[in-house]
Amino acid sequence: MRAGVIIRRVAAGVTFGVLGPVEAWADGHRLPLGTPQQRTILAVILLNEGSVTSTGELAAALWAEDPPAGAVKTIRTYVSRLRAVLEPGGETIESVARGYLLRPGADRFDLARLRSLTAGLDSRVPAPDRADRAREALAIFRGEPLAGLNGSWADIHRARLSDLRAATYETLFAAELEIGLHAGVIAEIPAVISQFPFREKLRELQILALHRAGLRAAALSAYREVHQLLDQELGVEPMAALQDLHQRILRNDPELLPQPETAPEPVQPDVPESSRPATPAPRERTAPRSRPAQLPAAPTLFTGRDDELRRADQVLEAAGQRLAVVVFTGMGGVGKTSTALYWAHRLADRYGDGQLYTDLRGYGPGGDPLSPDAVLGSFLQSLGVPPADVPEGVEARAATFRSLVADRSMLLLLDNAATADQVLDLLPGSGRSLVIVTSRGTLPALVVRTAAPLIPLQPPDQDEALALFAARVGADRVRAEPTAAHDIVELCGRLPLALAVVAARAAAAAHLPLAAVADELRSTHGTLSAFHLPDEVFDPRAVFSWSYQAIGEEPAEAFRRLCLHPGPDLNVEVAASMLARPPAETRRLLADLVTAALVTEHVPGRWKIHDLLRAYGDELARDLDHPQQRRATLQRLLDYYLHAGRISDSRLFKRQESDGGEEPLPGVVLTDAEPTAWFADEHLALLSALDLAAREGFDRQAWQLSWVVRDYLNRQGLWHHVQMSQSAGLAAAIRGGQPAAEARARWGVAFAASNMGSYEEAHVQLRHALALYEQLGDRDGVERTRLFTAGVLDLQGRWQEALEQFRALLALHPPGSDPTARARILIGVSWSNTELGRFAEAITDAREVIGMGAELHPFRVADTWDTIGRAQAGLGDLDEATDSYRRAVDLYLEHKAPVWAAQSLRHLGDALGAADRVPEAEKAYREALTLVDNTAGPQAAQLGAELELLLSGLTGRG
Structure with missing residues (x-):
């Protein structure tokens, strides 16, 4: 069997797009597809539209005629990374013969939707329907097809997809000319011709539209322009159809003139599913009435915001013919106004009675916020009410405004609102209008009164x-x-x-x-x-100040203190600890800061402060708060992570820690959290706190935090994080001048070095640690260091030396002594014997460890089952070995160590493959690959690449 990939559709599914940047979406969110090379891989498979894609095709797309020596391995790595992104959205990746296969349904692939909409659009379809379907198809494009991909493959396929776009434009304009919308075609077609200057059909339609509008001279000039272009650039004459049209215009053929319009009014197309820049909706076929057009210019460099605009489109679609209100909210400088203007301009043609705009000045340098009374006066005059007839008082003005717009279809953009009171009187009472509001706040009163959806804007990816x-x-x-x-x-x-x-x-x-x-x-x-x-x-500093100055004294002080948190996010307990307030009071202050868009609750129970806002708050704290207050806040922050981390570490690894016995400072809030979940949520914040402690001179907390986080990071395979944290801990311990702390820190650095394969560095650090422990008379430290030294020898393949070290230590712990210490050493003895081929001895020692299971941490038991499986496989007892490996896997997974579980599955696959039990070996490898593809970190990535190679090695053996 040849290794390959199939991506199956399941109920949830992922939506794919190539008509713009190569993208995929799941549950309304854009998936991170990674590098341009990975996007090219996905694009090639997608564009084969249900046919198998060979590795050779992918290599040619990536490297043209010069693929590197490791091309196949690199392609498998890219596919593995794509799988990790797609699987959470409901896609499964499996092997098939000959290569790679992806079968998204027509509703999940933009190119398939385009083909579905444009299929059969000929003269048998009424012109209004043809125009509407063509516009809906064009709305699927999000920009240049395959944008961001380079190379000859991308250029060839980009040209083909662009031809589809041009052909769809031709279908649209031809249908609209049949309807009699020649003026609209004249307005829109030049921009399309600038994209496709050599499409003669587009030129033909432009010339016909000009002629039908009575602009005969302009039509003849347009013909001369295209004739000159084709002659100078290509050295050819226009095609027969274009030449024939020219001759018919010259003789003023009456059949070219527009026929009486009998077509029904077009149906508005559905709002596009995604937030891609859409082609305007079908033009009205009657002359529009006089209308205001107050929208400021659309942003010229707008990009992204696909998810947010897709959500806004869905709100608009759900509103149907009713009034729709949409609120874009977010911190200062995040792009609310740009997003609102971009969306408003995209929709402007749908609101035939015009657009009204005002900057409510809720936040900014322009003085006091505008009152509804003043805005209504301006709006009424814009709608044709003479200044002398504008009534006095907000209630009378609001009533007049509602009456004027009740039967209109209008778009209102109310920018920069501070409160709901600024907005409520500006809303139409009924009708088909759209109101777009932007605000840094969440405007709860507006949301309650109108059920308007909030669309929060975060900094873009x-x-x-x-x-x-x-x-x-x-x-x-x-x-x-x-x-x-x-x-x-x-x-x-x-x-x-x-x-x-x-x-x-x-x-x-x-x-x-x-x-x-x-x-x-x-x-x-x-x-x-x-x-x-x-x-x-x-100036970001000034922009942020407008939000800060709008909140009260207590939230302002809370903001300054919370900005001392190093990130990436915080929970209510650390916030309460920093503020020295109860959690309930802290939640109230956090809610105030969320309302002011100074803090974001990005997931329930976790709050985030943007880096630049944090810098602004830190500047304020240095200017306004006493240095002792700042230092006390930092001490409570570090105390929270140190004590909460120590509690979770001791529970997770079933050990007693004695790092000095100090109590947390008054005001620090600790709760009873499940340890694995706590570490999963907090390990990045722990690392940030360690860095903060080192920078701010809290050396004791720095090296203690490095010890607290070490074993969790190790079990997750996050070895680069282990390396960084232990190095920071060592530097802090040396600065602190305490030999016990330094010995322990050097042990941690050796631990990180051995994980990274730097065995000689590990031995150097262990020799230093051993000398320090001997000077201190710390027997346990000496023993642990000698045990670790034996473990590093084992990793180097120096198994006989390792075994001698383990046996010397085992003599210090005879049967009946401390079971935890004896088990720790027996695990090493058993493993070394396994590597030396002494399988029966290895199993005997390992089973003694299993017998102590109640006394041991589950990870040690899991390690031991893995060793037993290896020894049983060495004896040829594959069924027994499979059972032992599975016990190890189950224990690792039960205790949230997916990388270690994958390692055991890899060992099982190795044993099965060596015995030519290929289907079972492949199943084990694929199960392991699924685990690492859903796990972050370099260890997971490395193991994934190794598993891909092992799978490819099974090719043809099944």
């Missing part, structure tokens, strides 16, 4: 932010320095306002490399100095 930056500084500069561009985006916190400021500076200094811009940002990271501009509207 990495790809969207990079696209925004590239649009401002030039794609060529970003392609030339991708690492620097990535760093700039992250140093800006992906905040659109900050990106715009930095991009403006970079564009003005085109001679500077982007690396220099990134260096400038790094030098000021943690402050807002790099983002200052003279115009305060574009």
Whole structure:
């Protein structure tokens, strides 16, 4: 059997798109597909539309005529990473013969939807229906097909998909000319021709539209233009159809003139499923009445926001012919106004009675917020009410406004609202209008009164932010320095306002490399100095201040203190500890900060502060709060993580810790949390707290935190995190000048080094640790270090030396002594004997360990079952070995160690494969691959790549 991949559709499913950037969506969220190479892999498989894609096709798409030596392995790695992204959305990846296969249904693949809409659009379909279906098809495009992919394969297929788009435009314009909408075609077709200048059918339709509108000279001029273009660029004459149209115009053929319109009114198409930039809805076929058109210009460099705009489209679709109210909310500088304007312009043609706009000045430098009374006066005059007839008083004005718009279809954009009171009187009472509101707050009274959905805007993801930056500084500069561009985006916190400021500076200094811009940002990271501009509207510090100044004294103080948290997010207990307040009171203050868009509750029970807002709050704290108050807040923060982490560590690993016995500071809030879940939620915050402790001079807390987090990170296979945390702990211990702490920290650094394969570094650190423990007279420390030294020898394959070390230690712990210590050593003895081929001895020692199971941590029991399985396989008892490996896997999974479970499955697969039990070996490998594909970290990624190679090695053996 040849290894390959099939992605099956299941009920939940993933939606795929190639008519724009290559993307996939699940549950309304865009999936992170990774590098352009991985997106190319997915695109190739998708564009085969249900046919098998060979590895050779993929190699040709990625590397053209020059694939590297490891091309097949690299492709398998890319497929494995794609699988990890797609499977949570309901897709399953399995092997098939000959290559790779993906079968998304027509409703889940944008190209299939396009083909479905455009199939059979000929003269048998009424022209209004043809026009509507063509516009709906064009709305599926999200930009240039296969955007972001490079190489000859992408260029060829991009051209083919672009041809489909051009052909659909031709169908649309031909249908609209049949209906008699030649004026609309004249307005829209030049932009399309600029994209497809050599499509003669488009030129033919343009010339016909001009002629039918009575613009005969313009039609003849358009023919001369295309004739000259084709002659100069291609050296050819126009095709016969275009030449014939020219001759018919010259002789003023009456059959070219428009026929009387008898077609029914078109049906508005459905709002597109996704938030891709849509082609305008079908034009009205009657002359529009006089209307206001107050929308400011659409943003010229808008990118992304697909999920949010898709949600807005769904709200609009659900409203049908009723009034719709949509609220975009989010922190200052996140792009609320740009998003609202972009969406409003996209929909403007659907609201034939015009658009009204006002900046309510809820937050900003422009003075007091606008009152509803003032806004209504302006709106009424815009709707044709003479100034002398505008009534006095907000109630009378609101009633007049509602009466005027009751039977109209209008779009209102109410930008920058501070409170619901600014908005409620500006809402139509009925009709088919759309009201778009932007606010930093959540406007609860408006939501309750109108059931308006809140659409929160967070800083865009990495790809969207990079696209925004590239649009401002030039794609060529970003392609030339991708690492620097990535760093700039992250140093800006992906905040659109900050990106715009930095991009403006970079564009003005085109001679500077982007690396220099990134260096400038790094030098000021943690402050807002790099983002200052003279115009305060574009200064993040000023923009943030408008939100901060709108809240009360208590929430303001809470914001300053919480900004000392190093991130990435925090729970209510650490927030309460920092504020020295009860959890219930802390929740109230957090709710106030969420309402002010200074803090986000990004998942239930976890709050997040944007990096630039945190920098702003930290500046405020340094200016307004006493240094002792700041230090006390940091001490309580670190105390929370140290004590909560120590409790979870001791429960998870069933041991007693004695790190000094100090009590947490008054005000620190500790709760009884399930340890595995606590670590899963908090390990990144723990690492940030460790870094903070080291930077702020809390050395004792730094090295203690490094010990608290070590074993959890190890069991998750997050070995780079282990390495960083233990190195930070050692540096803090040395600064603290305490040899016991230094010995323990060196032990931790050795632990990290051995995990990373740096065995000599591990031995160096262990020798230092052993000397320190001997000087201190710490017998337990000496023994643990000698035991670990034997373990490193074992990892190096020096099994006889390791066995001698283990046996010397075992002599210190005869039967009947401390079972935990004896079991720890017996595990090493058993493993070394297994590696030396002494399988029966290994099983005897390992079963003694199993007999102590009640005294041991489940991970040690799982390790031992894995060793027994290896020894049983060595003796040829494969059924017994399978049972032992499965026991290990079950224990690892029960205690949330998926990487270790995958390792045991890999060992099982190795044993089965060696015995030519290929189907069973493949099943074990694939089960292991599923585990690591759903697990983060370099260890999981490395194991996944190894499993892919092992699977490929089974090819043809089944």
